[in-house]
Amino acid sequence: MATVNNNNATASAPTDIDLATLRKVIAASAIGNFVEWFDFAVYGFLAVIIAQHFFPPGDDSLALLQTFAVFAVSFALRPLGGIFFGMLGDRIGRKRILSVTVLLMAGATTLIGVLPTYASVGLFAPLALALARCVQGFSAGGEYAGACAFVMEHAPRTRKARYGSFVPVSTFLAFATAAALTYAISALLSEQALNAWGWRVPFLIAAPLGLVGLYMRLRLDESPAFQALKAHHAVPQAPLKETVRTHGATIVSLSAFISVTALSFYMFTTYFTTYMQVVGNASRTVALLASLVALLFAAALCPFVGRYADRVGRRKTILTAGACLIGAVFPAYTLAGSGEWWASLIGAMLMAVGAVICGVVTAVLLSEQFPTRVRYTASALCYNVSYTIFGGTAPLVATWLIERTGNNLSPALYLIAITLLAMWGGLRLPESSHRALDADEAKWQRTPKPDAQPAL
Secondary structure (H helix, E strand, O other): OOOOOHHHHHHOOHHHOOHHHHHHHHHHHHHHHHHHHHHHHHHHHOHHHHHHHHOOOOOHHHHHHHHHHHHHHHHHHHHHHHHHHHHHHHHHOHHHHHHHHHHHHHHHHHHHOOOOOHHHHOOHHHHHHHHHHHHHHHHHOOOHHHHHHHHHOOOOHHHHHHHHOHHHHHHHHHHHHHHHHHHHHHHHOOHHHHHHOHHHHHHHOHHHHHHHHHHHHHOOOOOHHHHHHHHOOOOOOOHHHHHHHHHHHHHHHHHHHHHHHHHHHHHHHHHHHHHHHHOOOOOHHHHHHHHHHHHHHHHHHHHHHHHHHHHHOHHHHHHHHHHHHHHHHHHHHHHHOOOOHHHHHHHHHHHHHHHHHHHHHHHHHHHHOOOHHHHHHHHHHHHHHHHHHHHOOHHHHHHHHHHHHOOOOHHHHHHHHHHHHHHHHHOOOOOOOOOOOOHHHHHHHHOOOOOOOOOO
């Protein structure tokens, strides 16, 4: 494990971290992020079955809407969780908070796997499902931004997007694993066995994954940037107040850009599988297999996008993301609605390109746009507010738009509108590709305050 001497913390920069330590940091950050998104992926892939088990029978469309409504409600807790864990992460460190979040997320996901159904306990079933999802959402609020910050605070200054891209890799791999597992149980089990107990298996797998993640995170040291902050007694007493007062404009602009990151991500990873089945009349097996291949493609694409973002800068990468999303969305939805496997796969891969570019550049912008003092709080606030408004509601809004308009391509128009909003916000941000993450701390590094006491 890497160790930083607090008496000489300013001498330790991310470039001093050896490759072996950086790999451990990436792996420990990625596994918690994997657990977070694995649950969300399984819930989306099994939405049709969950609707049958946890809501009153008789109206399949209503039950599916209710299932996605619970999906959206859990996101309402994410901003609260982001603020809560973000403030703690800026005051006591990234490592401790990331250890707590992975444990809570794994526990909530496992709980869903043992819940009774509507047929057994009536209305208690959807209430219990909503509660488990809220716990998961609250804990997940402190996960992604913290994981990104932890990696970025270890990464070399000129290769932050390259190494930071492995956090989105874990996100797409989580969805790919969920798709593969759901596909396997759908193919291997009879319809009766799948509905009786098979759907529970993916949720129960979260328990061992969470324990592995906890073990890996507890073995790491705190990030050099936070250790330097603590050594100079510059840990903020009120990170939320400082964040809103001094970084309000950046929060608005970055949140606007993350809106399309959230929407494109959930349209690609969660809603597209449902769209293939509902609009294209594809079987669950065909839809899952197409999603699985597209997700593996997305995971493989992330490191290349990271290198691209480091080479051309963040603003050009933002423009590339917008162009890819607007150019691909109509062909993607048309192909996915065909019901044919190859067409559905190509449609999903077209959606993947823009979603991956948005995801990778967002992962690095979350850390680059804010100083170490409030990085966790500010980035968690931006990320979770945007994901709550645009990500958690994506399947619900897309389903509602089709129901109201009768136009199967209406979700594509929605994505284009949000992409334009995102371009406005993203291009208002300053270029930050070669910015040192501790640049804003230069003043306090020159004038330490030995008489101050660090916050607890």
